[in-house]
Amino acid sequence: MSSGTHRLCEGRVVVVTGAGRGLGRAHALAYAAEGARVVVNDLGVGLDGTPDPDSPAARVVEEIRTQGGEATAHGGDIATTDGAASLVRTALDTYGRLDTLVNNAGFLRDRMLVNLDEDDWDAVLHVHLKGHFLPLKHAAAHWRAETRAGRTPTARIVNTSSGAGLLGSLGQGNYSAAKAGIVGLTLVAAAELARYGVQVNAIAPAARTRMTEGAFAEAMAAPGTGFDAMAPENVSPLVVWLGSAASEGVTGRVFETEGGRITVMEGWHAGPTTDKGARWTPEEAGETALKLLAEARKPGPVYGSG
DSSP, rough: OOOSOOOOOTTTEETTTTTTHHHHHHHHHHHHHHTTTEEEOOOOOOOOOOOOOSOOOHHHHHHHTTOEEEEEOOOSSSTSSSHHHHHHHHHHHHHSOOOOOEEEOOOOOBBGGGGGGGGHHHHIIIIIIHHHHHHHHHHHHHHHHHHHHHOOOOEEEEEEEOOHHHOOTBHHHHHHHHHHHHHHHHHHHHHHHHHGGGEEEEEEOOOOHHHHTTTTHHHHHHOOOOOOOOOOOHHHHHHHHTTTTGGTOOOOEEEEETTEEEEEOOOOOOOOOOOOOOOOOHHHHHHHHHHHHHOOOOOOOTTOOO
16 A cells, blocks of 8 residues: 555556456555455456366455455456456446556467467467457447546556567467557557547566466576565556556556566667668668668567577
8 A cells, every 4th residue: 555645546446357366466456455446357267268167356356355445356258249348337337437447368378380279379369459459449438438428537548468579479479469469459549549538558567477487487486585576466566557647648658567677668660771762673672671680779589589
């Protein structure tokens, strides 16, 4: 909780998808500690997206209530139209408003590209990319209606990308493509929704979750003593700030966050260029491309490539 009596999200209603475990759970608890009323969404599926009979959303709600906060559970599939619509409706029916949407839900089905089945491609794109688009769409429709009724909100959306979406990650072609798509969606949404009082940003977090503790066991292991850099709770303060009214003016940005480090990611910018003023031959184009590449900044290595 913030120092003194002021809490950053007092009175706000926040929806967090995939909030039953890991980063989503940490975000939900952090928002509640800052005074928000939280809709805890979790379908309760396994790491690969298959049904899990022990849904954790109710447990997180109970944690929040035990600590004196307000929360309600939502168990719908937010990657479907009905599930996303009911998510927004749950916030409005329960608390009468919606201020912040945190898109976090996802799972992995890792394979090298030559072994990646079409179903595994579709499933990961579905939960990450469509699972961001549909809640965003339904929340934005509500905020547009509010604006048209003369009640322009102070609304926030925080999307979840990944370093895999910014640089690529071996064995995660589906996940990397989905997370890169989320960055593109964030930029478009920030531009389109500004007129309705909505700010849209994305994070690219690194933390210990079900998705990372198996694939990167050594890097994600908690230390015996000292600062636990990979604890998911380290990511949540930035997410809470981005979802609060205090982040006024910050939109269309991507932040990498890990442990105690926060980095503004600068994305694609024009590098070295030249213009012949006429059509190139293939040989000329190739020679020119090589010269420009020699002047260009080297890209960061793909995760897992050494």
